[in-house]
Amino acid sequence: MDVQLDHLVCWVADPLVSLRFYEEVVGLPGVRAEEFREGKAPFPSVRVTASTIIDLMEFDAMRRVDEGTGVMGSAGHPVxxxxxxxxxxxxxxxxxxxxxxxxxxxxxxxxxxxxxxxxxxxxxxxxxxxxxxxxxxxx
CATH class of the missing domain: 3.10.180.10 (2,3-Dihydroxybiphenyl 1,2-Dioxygenase, domain 1)
Structure with a gap:
């Protein structure tokens, strides 16, 4: 079986503050940053590898994620x-x-x-x- 990690989601208070941290401090390039700033994407991400990203999703989206996955209470589960x-x-x-x-x-x-x-x-x-x-x- 050929499996790769596609993405993981980090809950953040302010996606732009987190994006800046991951770009400037950690050194990961932003993905969909401009689209997020323009309101065209629901959250920004940063690229880890060619095939893996980290999504920076605002805490307020937790309810919508529960509804989207159908697994109530799982959004925001601690890692x-x-x-x-x-x-x-x-x-x-x-x-x-x-x-x-x-x-x-x-x-x-x-x-x-x-x-x-x-x-x-x-x-x-x-x-x-x-x-x-x-x-x-x-x-």
Whole structure:
């Protein structure tokens, strides 16, 4: 079976604030940002890979998502964290950008298991809405 993660949704208070954070601090390019600003898209996204995006959906949309999926009470269900894997150079560059933007690294780990095996280093930090992001690199 060939399966890939298509997208995940982060609940945010202000999609434009979150978009700016993910673009400028995390370094992910925006998707449908102009369309969102013009009112032509319901939310902006950021691109993780050619085939994976993160949607930045405003909290107020929770009710509509419940109705759309038919699974009442599931919208906004908490997720512990999500993890982005980068190369070592980008790992170090992101640490520097977080410091530059006064974003606290809230945790570190070494030799932790993930989709590609054991990662030598990882760190955690929150986005503006408290969604926790792990970033790691593999040797």
């Amino acid at each position: 512990n964290h999500f993890c982005l894997a980068v190369d070592k150079a980008e790992f170090d560059a992101l640490k520097a950008r977080l410091k530059q933007h006064d974003v606290e690294i809230t945790g570190n780990s070494t030799n932790s298991f993930g989709a590609r095996g054991i990662a030598p280093e990882a760190f955690y930090f929150p986005d503006p809405d408290g969604n926790v992001i792990e970033v790691r690199w593999y040797g």
